Amino acid sequence: MAENLPIMMLGESEGVADFGGGAAIIGLDLDILGDPVHFRIGVAQRQARLADIVPLARTVSAKITDVVVEKIRSDGGRIPCCQSCSACCYYLVPLSVPEAFRLREEILARPQYQQRLMLRACLLAARRILSRKPPKSFVGQTKPGSLGSLAEPNVVASWYASLKLACPFHYKGVCTIYEQRPLACREHFVKGSARACRGRRGTAKVVEMPVRVVDVLGQLASELEGMKVEAVAIPLALPWCEENLERHERTWSAAMMVERFVEILKAMASKDSTVAVA
Numbered sequence: 248m249a250e251n252l253p254i255m256m257l258g259e260s261e262g263v264a265d266f267g268g269g270a271a272i273i274g275l276d277l278d279i280l281g282d283p284v285h286f287r288i289g290v291a292q293r294q295a296r297l298a299d300i301v302p303l304a305r306t307v308s309a310k311i312t313d314v315v316v317e318k319i320r321s322d323g324g325r326i327p328c329c330q331s332c333s334a335c336c337y338y339l340v341p342l343s344v345p346e347a348f349r350l351r352e353e354i355l356a357r358p359q360y361q362q363r364l365m366l367r368a369c370l371l372a373a374r375r376i377l378s379r380k381p382p383k384s385f386v387g388q389t390k391p392g393s394l395g396s397l398a399e400p401n402v403v404a405s406w407y408a409s410l411k412l413a414c415p416f417h418y419k420g421v422c423t424i425y426e427q428r429p430l431a432c433r434e435h436f437v438k439g440s441a442r443a444c445r446g447r448r449g450t451a452k453v454v455e456m457p458v459r460v461v462d463v464l465g466q467l468a469s470e471l472e473g474m475k476v477e478a479v480a481i482p483l484a485l486p487w488c489e490e491n492l493e494r495h496e497r498t499w500s501a502a503m504m505v506e507r508f509v510e511i512l513k514a515m516a517s518k519d520s521t522v523a524v525a
């Protein structure tokens with residue numbers, strides 16, 4: 248997907264000349280489990296939509312999870328997660344609102360035959376979900392597909408697990424959107440054996456991330472839109488986006504959006520003593 252995004256992660260020596268006049272570099276420094284992590288974010292002097300910050304959020308999330316996983320492994324811990332392991336693709340995966348809009352764009356940028364297959368898989372999953380009387384908190388208080396305020400996440404997760412329904416992007420044991428997969432998938436790791444993931448939900452030892460970037464995006468969208476924090480269930484994300492297209496097109500200053508993203512990330516990270524914020 249060739250893009251001219253107003254928000255981009257920069258390499259150490261990259262400038263913002265390509266972004267046009269008035270572009271800025273915003274720094275983000277974190278100390279993850281004793282490892283300093285530095286990000287340089289290029290921001291154009293123009294408007295951005297919620298979806299435009301998702302590539303940046305994915306890069307930040309990848310760096311944080313890499314450091315955490317590497318630390319656990321270097322301390323002798325075992326993390327069995329890998330691209331070909333997929334028992335967790337039967338869990339309920341929530342998308343933040345910016346991710347839902349971004350995923351829709353990424354699917355629509357694919358060749359038509361892939362779009363058709365993905366839309367069909369989502370439609371079949373949505374039909375199955377809606378025909379099985381989901382708990383009230385799954386349907387949410389806003390639009391179908393929204394998990395609303397996630398007031399009862401455990402109730403919803405247990406009900407969803409009982410459906411034994413694979414993610415609509417899970418095909419022949421492979422994630423068909425691996426490079427664009429949700430932050431909830433990227434930030435989910437377990438310690439020990441993958442067997443625990445295939446058994447009763449809740450027995451796997453989930454690795455607690457020092458900060459979850461999916462929560463940062465959820466909070467950011469909630470503040471910018473002046474709404475409650477929402478999470479969108481992945482099988483229902485495409486119809487949910489269609490119902491909320493006016494929200495997809497809303498824009499804010501890219502610089503303001505990134506500054507607030509950085510502030511929320513730092514605030515969430517500083518709540519955990521394992522992360523120092525510079």
Ligand code: SF4
Pocket residue numbers: 327328329332333334335336435436437440441444451
């Ligand atoms: S969380 Fe469990 S099922 Fe998912 S990749 Fe890791 S080990 Fe495999």
Ligand code: SF4
Pocket residue numbers: 333335336337340414415416417418421422423424425428429432
């Ligand atoms: S998006 Fe990919 S990794 Fe995430 S649950 Fe679906 S198939 Fe699995």
